[in-house]
Amino acid sequence: MAKILIVDDSPSQLYNMQQLIEGMGHETITAEDGKEGVERARAELPDLVLMDVVMPNLNGFQATRSLSRDERTSHIPVVLVTTKNQETDRLWGLRQGAKGYLTKPVQTRELRSTLSELLPSG
Numbered sequence: 001m002a003k004i005l006i007v008d009d010s011p012s013q014l015y016n017m018q019q020l021i022e023g024m025g026h027e028t029i030t031a032e033d034g035k036e037g038v039e040r041a042r043a044e045l046p047d048l049v050l051m052d053v054v055m056p057n058l059n060g061f062q063a064t065r066s067l068s069r070d071e072r073t074s075h076i077p078v079v080l081v082t083t084k085n086q087e088t089d090r091l092w093g094l095r096q097g098a099k100g101y102l103t104k105p106v107q108t109r110e111l112r113s114t115l116s117e118l119l120p121s122g
Contacts, residue, residue: 002047002119003027007037007063008081009055013104017050017081020108024115034058038066041073047119050102053082053093061096068097077118081106 004026008014018028029044031037035057041049049067053060060080067073079100080093090101100114 001025001027002115003029003044004115005029005031005037005041005044005046005049007031007034007040007049007055007060008052009033010052013052017106020106020111021050024112026115034060034063038063038073041067041076042070045073046076048115049076049078050081051078051098053080053084053089061093064093064098065096079114079118 004021006014006017006028009032014030021028029040029046031040033055037051038058051060051064064078064080067076067078077099078097079102080098081102081104083104085103093101099118102110102114
C-alpha cells in the first residue's frame with residue numbers, strides 16, 4: 001500500500017480521485033492548491049503525487065518544479081492530472097519534473113498502469 005498525495009482545487013475531483021486510489025488499496029492525503037500540495041509533500045513524504053495543473057496560489061507546473069528541485073522531495077514521482085490535453089502542455093509538464101501526465105477524466109485502467117509503473121514495488 002502506497003501513500004498518495006492528491007492535489008486539486010476541485011472538491012469533486014479530489015473526492016473522485018480519492019475513491020479511485022483508495023479502491024486500489026492505497027492511502028490518500030489531499031491538498032487543495034499547489035502551495036498546500038508542496039507543503040504536504042514536504043511534511044508527509046508521500047510515495048507519489050497526483051497534481052492538477054490549473055489551481056490558485058501555485059499552479060501544478062510551478063508546484064511540480066518546486067518538488068522536483070527540492071532534495072527532500074525530488075525522489076517523489078509527480079503525475080500531472082489535468083484537462084490540459086495539448087502536447088505542448090505535456091512536454092512542459094515533463095520538463096518541470098513530472099514523471100507522468102494523465103488527462104481528465106482519468107481512466108481507471110490508465111491510472112492503475114501509471115501507478116504500477118511509478119510506485120516502488122513491495
